Structure formats: C-alpha cells, structure tokens
Amino acid sequence: MSLTALLVELADLDETLALFASLDADPVEGIEDMVPAARTLMIRFRPELLTAERLAGEIATRDLSARIPPSDELVEIPVRYDGEDLGDVAQLTGLSVEDVIRRHTGSTFTVAFCGFAPGFGYLVGGDPALHVPRRQSPRTKIPAGSVALAGAFSGVYPQASPGGWQIIGTTPEKMWDLSRDPPALFQPGYRVRFFDLEKSSVPVSAAAIKTPDAGSTECTAEALTLKVLTAPMAALFQDLGRFGQTGQGVSSSGALDRGALKAANRVVGNAIGTPCLEIIPGGFSFESSGRTVVALTGAPCPISISDAAGRTITAEPYQPISLESGDVVTLGHAQRGMRSYLAIRGGFHVKPVLGSASTDTLAVVGPDPVTADTILTVERETSALTSVSLTETPAYELPAPGEVVTLDVIMGPRSDWFTQAGVDSLSDQLWQVTPQSNRVGIRLSGEIALERKGKEELPSEATATGAIQVPHSGQPVLFLADHPLTGGYPVIGTVAEYHLDLAGQIPVNAQIRFRPVTTFADIRPARA
Numbered sequence: 001m002s003l004t005a006l007l008v009e010l011a012d013l014d015e016t017l018a019l020f021a022s023l024d025a026d027p028v029e030g031i032e033d034m035v036p037a038a039r040t041l042m043i044r045f046r047p048e049l050l051t052a053e054r055l056a057g058e059i060a061t062r063d064l065s066a067r068i069p070p071s072d073e074l075v076e077i078p079v080r081y082d083g084e085d086l087g088d089v090a091q092l093t094g095l096s097v098e099d100v101i102r103r104h105t106g107s108t109f110t111v112a113f114c115g116f117a118p119g120f121g122y123l124v125g126g127d128p129a130l131h132v133p134r135r136q137s138p139r140t141k142i143p144a145g146s147v148a149l150a151g152a153f154s155g156v157y158p159q160a161s162p163g164g165w166q167i168i169g170t171t172p173e174k175m176w177d178l179s180r181d182p183p184a185l186f187q188p189g190y191r192v193r194f195f196d197l198e199k200s201s202v203p204v205s206a207a208a209i210k211t212p213d214a215g216s217t218e219c220t221a222e223a224l225t226l227k228v229l230t231a232p233m234a235a236l237f238q239d240l241g242r243f244g245q246t247g248q249g250v251s252s253s254g255a256l257d258r259g260a261l262k263a264a265n266r267v268v269g270n271a272i273g274t275p276c277l278e279i280i281p282g283g284f285s286f287e288s289s290g291r292t293v294v295a296l297t298g299a300p301c302p303i304s305i306s307d308a309a310g311r312t313i314t315a316e317p318y319q320p321i322s323l324e325s326g327d328v329v330t331l332g333h334a335q336r337g338m339r340s341y342l343a344i345r346g347g348f349h350v351k352p353v354l355g356s357a358s359t360d361t362l363a364v365v366g367p368d369p370v371t372a373d374t375i376l377t378v379e380r381e382t383s384a385l386t387s388v389s390l391t392e393t394p395a396y397e398l399p400a401p402g403e404v405v406t407l408d409v410i411m412g413p414r415s416d417w418f419t420q421a422g423v424d425s426l427s428d429q430l431w432q433v434t435p436q437s438n439r440v441g442i443r444l445s446g447e448i449a450l451e452r453k454g455k456e457e458l459p460s461e462a463t464a465t466g467a468i469q470v471p472h473s474g475q476p477v478l479f480l481a482d483h484p485l486t487g488g489y490p491v492i493g494t495v496a497e498y499h500l501d502l503a504g505q506i507p508v509n510a511q512i513r514f515r516p517v518t519t520f521a522d523i524r525p526a527r528a
Helices: 013-025 052-060 086-093 097-105 258-268 420-428 497-503
Strands: 005-009 031-036 040-045 074-079 109-114 121-124 139-142 146-150 153-156 161-163 166-170 191-196 225-230 236-238 276-279 285-288 292-298 303-306 312-315 321-323 328-331 340-344 375-377 404-411 431-433 441-445 467-469 477-479 491-495 511-516
Touching: 005 052, 013 031, 013 040, 013 109, 031 109, 040 052, 086 097, 086 166, 097 166, 097 191, 258 276, 258 292, 258 340, 258 497, 303 321, 404 420, 404 497, 420 491, 420 511, 491 497, 491 511
Parallel strands: 074 191, 404 511
Antiparallel strands: 005 040, 031 040, 109 121, 109 191, 121 153, 139 161, 146 153, 146 166, 225 285, 225 375, 236 276, 276 340, 285 328, 292 321, 292 340, 303 312, 303 328, 404 491, 431 441, 431 511, 441 477, 467 477, 467 491
C-alpha cells in the first residue's frame, strides 16, 4: 500500500474485527495505527522497527475465528423517514415504503468501525432485505444527520459532506460533538436502534451545544499579539498531525509540507512540532504588537516589512526576521510552490483539539481558520526555546505552474482492479492539476482515463495519505493530509512518503508524472 502501511485483505468483517482485536490485545512492536473496514485492515508501521514481510508473518499466526461480543451500550436514534431516496430504496428492494421503515426500525445494528468522517459509524446487522447499492452519481453535499444505506451498511452522516449512500431519513441527534467525551456518539461495538419520530413520543436528547472556540484565546493587555490585517485566503493552524483518533473516524491531518514546518520552527528556535500558520501567500499581512522574531518557509514569496515610521524593508525566507511594535509584514505572491509556513518565536497560543492544533478542513476538526481581524496570541513560556537557526534551506526546488513534477509511486493495493492499459496510463501520460484541488486532495485531469476491469463496487476500506484513488470517471484524485479515513473507490497506487511534502506544494496548472518504483504483488510473510 505504501512504504509504511499495508492493507490486509480478509474473508469478511468478522475476520477483520478478529484480527484487529488480536493485534490490539497482543500488539506487534512497530505498529503505529490500525484502521479496520469491511474486509480489510490497514496497518501503519515504523519501517525502522518492522518490515512488511515480518508483519505479514506475525499476522499469519493470529487466530481469526474469535468473534467479538457486542457492547452493552445501546444508542437509540430518532429518525424522520423523509429521505429523498426512500422511494428508490423501496423500488430497489421490492418493498413498500412502510416496509422499508418497519424493517429499518426493527433491526438492531452494531457499529463495526468508524471512518469516512469523524463520528461516521458503519453499522452492520440490519435486515438483509435492505441491502442496496450506492447511488450511481454521488451527491456533492448530503446534509448533516442524514440516515442512509449502502450495501450491507447503515449509517448517519455527522456533517454536511459529499456521499453516494441512499438517504432514507434524517435525525436531529449530533453524531459528532467536541463538547462530549468521547465526541463520537457511535463507538465500535456499540449497538444501535432507530425509531420513527412520527410514531413515538420519546423525547429527543440532542441539544445544540456550541463547540468551544479552539482557535483563539483571551489575551491580556501585556500579551504579545499578531493582528491579521488582510487574508485573501484564510490561513490555517497546522502542526505535525493528529494521531490515535482513527477509532472515531478522525485522520491525522497536519502540515502538507512537514519539512517546511519543521524548518520554520528551527529558524526561530521552537520545538519542531510547534503549531505554525499554513498560508497560501499573496496579500496576507499582519501587524506585530511588540518585539519578536518570526520566520517564513515553504513557498518562497516576497516579504516586505513596514515600520511605524513608514519605512519599508524586505526580508528573506528561511531566515529569522526581527520585528518591533507596529511593524506590518506583507506576503506577496509565490512564483513557485503553494504553501508557506509562518512560525513565531515561542509559538502561537492555540488550543489543541483531540491532541493537535491542526485544522482538518474535511472533518472540520481543529482551530478556526485565520481570517482578517483575527488576533493571534503568542506563548509567553520560553524555557523550551533554543538558539535561532541561520542555516536552514529548502529541501527541494518547488514547482511552478506549467512545470512537470515527478512523484514516485508504490503500486497497489488495488492495481489489479485495472486493465493493463489502465495501469500503463497512470505513468505513460502527464496529469494536469485542476483548480478543484485543495488540502483534501489534488484532482487530476488526463487525456486517457484509467480503465477498470469491471464496474463492481469496492467495500469501504482505509486510505493512506498519498493514495491515488480512482472514481468511476477514471480521473484520479491524489489524497493529501485532510483525506477521508476510508473510501469506496479503488486505489491504484500511493505516492511514496518521501515525496508527500513535494506533493503538498504542487500548484494548480502544474503537471504530474507518476513514476512507479514497485510492481504490484502480494507480500510474502517472513517469520520473526
């Protein structure tokens, strides 16, 4: 799947959960994270401690016959059965609308695993008569609270998002609430029952609880602050990522150019994982309330500083920049690259969410985006600071629009879903980066679509950062840090980890050439 992750394919969901439980109870040193899905288990590991072959050998010894007992926890979900696909589901199943509702409310489901979005639980155990395919054309936006069916699963969309499931109703319950512990209402193993609000007088427990603001803090008069004056594109707080939350359907997110973030922190003497601002430069400006040191790395852009007396000087990226009270810093357009990273000595005072200050744009988890008039407070604790670094340089030359960027690719895990012509088309042509690209993924356009062998649906399975997912159109999407934890389209290959920072800096209208560095093959287990 990649150089640091493998996908274990199993016979069914029971085997998947059995292997997950076995590795959780008796872990293998070097495993960092696991994401179960319908018939697969993605395992992320540290290659300096564990090889893929030895991990496969360890897995081969595990008992997959054990069945996980359901939890004693029962969650009851009120539903208004008013979904726009309810009639279609009735036609697909040959049932009446009333029978669809009766069978759905008459089932006791189990949360098999979480993925796709924070709080999205894949529910199994429903009436087999309600097994229906996904929609042929996914919707671009499904409202939060939509109750839906797809294949053998039922689920509830925790927030407005794209999706291809068949919507049969809506619920006022909040599936994801950061003021709750844990935030996800559905946890793996929980039992779930739905009841019809039209036929029940049971009060709804959901309350509209405002999530505390995670992106700003109160500042006192003496606190050092940066006031954002202009922000044509909202900036985002990012650090090295949010880990250990996959059980709630939350992926890691984090800086798209981790090397640039680390360098920015070294320039000002911070710990390398200190939160920075990830900025798409071109008009972003801010004013300092006092004396401090900042640095800008990543996409190189013109940096101008105007002082209180009206004088203007310029500064260089990858170098410490000393500021005084009233200094205004303005960032011009970057000719190369896509994202710059702003660090300040001491670090920004930002409240972590689920252990990280990263803003996940797809999951809507983390601090609020930073826009004009935002006041950013600087940490006052300085005991962990070190000397500023004067020797930082970019790790690679950043690409410009129109240029060709070559990315190494680890083939699989679903290369065999494509014809040989489809596999060849991945590397034999250039792929244009389209304006629809963002932190979730780079949407690509090529002259020749990637040809699949068939039209069957792929049961949802975990995806890694760098995955090249191919929807029915045959035009691939290269997943970046804010990608969904699971997906339902085949991944033909995954960009090698050492090229992910470069991928995060590719601008719109650049072109990508994919260079496979492995051939697709099963992993041969090795004994420890």
